[in-house]
Amino acid sequence: MAAVNDQQDIKREKILEASHQRFLHYGYSKTTMNEIAGDLSMSKALLYYYFPDKSQLYIAVMRKLATDYLKTLENRLNTFTNLKEAFTFQVNTHHEFIVNNYNFFDFFRLNEQNLPETIWQIVGEVHSAELSLLSNAIKTEVGRGAIKPVENPEEIVDVLMDALHGIRVGAISQKKTNFPRKEHLEEIHTKKLLLLDIFIKGLMY
Amino acid sequence: MAAVNDQQDIKREKILEASHQRFLHYGYSKTTMNEIAGDLSMSKALLYYYFPDKSQLYIAVMRKLATDYLKTLENRLNTFTNLKEAFTFQVNTHHEFIVNNYNFFDFFRLNEQNLPETIWQIVGEVHSAELSLLSNAIKTEVGRGAIKPVENPEEIVDVLMDALHGIRVGAISQKKTNFPRKEHLEEIHTKKLLLLDIFIKGLMY
DNA sequence: TTTTTGATAGTTTTGTTAAAAAAGTCAGGA
DNA sequence: TCCTGACTTTTTTAACAAAACTATCAAAAA
Numbered sequence: 001m002a003a004v005n006d007q008q009d010i011k012r013e014k015i016l017e018a019s020h021q022r023f024l025h026y027g028y029s030k031t032t033m034n035e036i037a038g039d040l041s042m043s044k045a046l047l048y049y050y051f052p053d054k055s056q057l058y059i060a061v062m063r064k065l066a067t068d069y070l071k072t073l074e075n076r077l078n079t080f081t082n083l084k085e086a087f088t089f090q091v092n093t094h095h096e097f098i099v100n101n102y103n104f105f106d107f108f109r110l111n112e113q114n115l116p117e118t119i120w121q122i123v124g125e126v127h128s129a130e131l132s133l134l135s136n137a138i139k140t141e142v143g144r145g146a147i148k149p150v151e152n153p154e155e156i157v158d159v160l161m162d163a164l165h166g167i168r169v170g171a172i173s174q175k176k177t178n179f180p181r182k183e184h185l186e187e188i189h190t191k192k193l194l195l196l197d198i199f200i201k202g203l204m205y
Numbered sequence: 206m207a208a209v210n211d212q213q214d215i216k217r218e219k220i221l222e223a224s225h226q227r228f229l230h231y232g233y234s235k236t237t238m239n240e241i242a243g244d245l246s247m248s249k250a251l252l253y254y255y256f257p258d259k260s261q262l263y264i265a266v267m268r269k270l271a272t273d274y275l276k277t278l279e280n281r282l283n284t285f286t287n288l289k290e291a292f293t294f295q296v297n298t299h300h301e302f303i304v305n306n307y308n309f310f311d312f313f314r315l316n317e318q319n320l321p322e323t324i325w326q327i328v329g330e331v332h333s334a335e336l337s338l339l340s341n342a343i344k345t346e347v348g349r350g351a352i353k354p355v356e357n358p359e360e361i362v363d364v365l366m367d368a369l370h371g372i373r374v375g376a377i378s379q380k381k382t383n384f385p386r387k388e389h390l391e392e393i394h395t396k397k398l399l400l401l402d403i404f405i406k407g408l409m410y
Numbered sequence: 411t412t413t414t415t416g417a418t419a420g421t422t423t424t425g426t427t428a429a430a431a432a433a434g435t436c437a438g439g440a
Numbered sequence: 441t442c443c444t445g446a447c448t449t450t451t452t453t454a455a456c457a458a459a460a461c462t463a464t465c466a467a468a469a470a
Binding site: 411412413414415416417418419420421422423424425426427428429430431432433434435436437438439440 | 441442443444445446447448449450451452453454455456457458459460461462463464465466467468469470
């Protein structure tokens with residue numbers, strides 16, 4: 001029966017991939033179950049055999065993206081000895097992640113209606129995980145005596161993450177258009193690195 | 206004829222005040238010209254005697270708020286000798302400004318439709334003015350040798366302002382609700398001061 | 411001449427309803 | 441257990457009439 005489950009998992013994977021592409025290009029509400037089924041040459045009913053409903057499918061895609069992203073972070077973030085390298089890695093990874101799934105996140109950012117409630121929970125989970133990872137980076141750095149002691153690393157990281165997010169939002173809202181163009185992303189990335197540079201210096205002795 | 210113009214100006218002021226209250230409480234699209242006229246016990250047609258249309262009226266209110274705000278900044282920002290004090294004053298003033306006009310800005314932040322195009326121009330002007338003021342603060346501080354030379358103060362300030370804005374947005378989007386509750390504003394303010402503290406240390410030698 | 415208004419024209423928003431599209435179900439076949 | 445076509449239910453869209461609102465203007469009032 002392991003084989004059977006493997007088969008199921010493979011098909012589930014396929015569905016997730018196809019869905020990801022659709023959601024990436026057209027967003028949640030402009031993607032229909034028929035289209036996904038069509039892409040996979042299967043019946044719509046089969047989708048409902050594997051996933052309870054559309055929102056659960058979307059959430060599954062999102063969860064996959066999130067865990068992949070967090071796995072990348074976790075794998076390397078604990079190996080860094082230098083705080084700046086660790087933070088830079090986080091910013092770079094995040095940037096890459098956003099670029100790769102550019103439309104996906106733009107769609108669910110604001111304008112989309114009818115988004116399943118649970119995605120905010122996932123966003124929260126990712127945020128917590130990032131917070132925890134970066135806080136640990138600070139703690140070990142403090143332990144090594146490289147930066148001055150910090151009474152509350154989580155608070156520091158929280159502020160930093162909000163600030164980094166603000167760089168993105170700021171660059172967006174300065175243009176009349178509500179969505180960030182792809183060409184802005186590089187500018188945003190540069191600004192983020194600048195902020196990071198100053199911020200980390202501010203944590204030093 | 207100076208007297209006549211004075212009278213006109215006074216009435217214009219009254220209209221602006223009443224409009225401000227309405228826009229503050231109900232936003233642009235939920236405020237009608239009839240309501241404003243009713244508040245002032247005048248006919249709606251008279252409003253059109255003083256202002257060409259609704260959007261110009263809104264813009265006039267906004268411009269008044271903006272210039273008052275900038276005047277407050279300008280008056281004191283050039284007198285500071287200490288960079289941190291200058292920045293802190295900016296953050297405090299901005300915070301106070303937002304608190305006082307809480308609804309006004311929440312309304313035009315995103316959800317509002319039909320907002321006159323020109324308000325984004327005003328936002329841009331305010332942003333530029335703040336940028337210029339804070340950049341000057343940095344320049345004089347560099348001139349005094351208190352912090353290390355900066356090749357591009359505008360860039361630094363730009364990043365800082367985006368970061369500060371991110372604190373606000375971040376605190377908002379963490380809650381399910383799309384609007385920041387008033388009780389969040391204090392938390393936001395505290396976080397901003399923390400960020401400012403670290404950031405300025407990062408600019409020092 | 412300047413300020414004000416009631417009446418009204420023109421436009422946008424809202425509410426309604428029927429048709430179309432999409433989500434979701436199910437009995438039954440391989 | 442996996443899969444499908446046909447079906448039911450829910451949601452979205454389109455069309456359009458009613459209501460609300462913006463904006464105008466001729467004329468009264470100051």
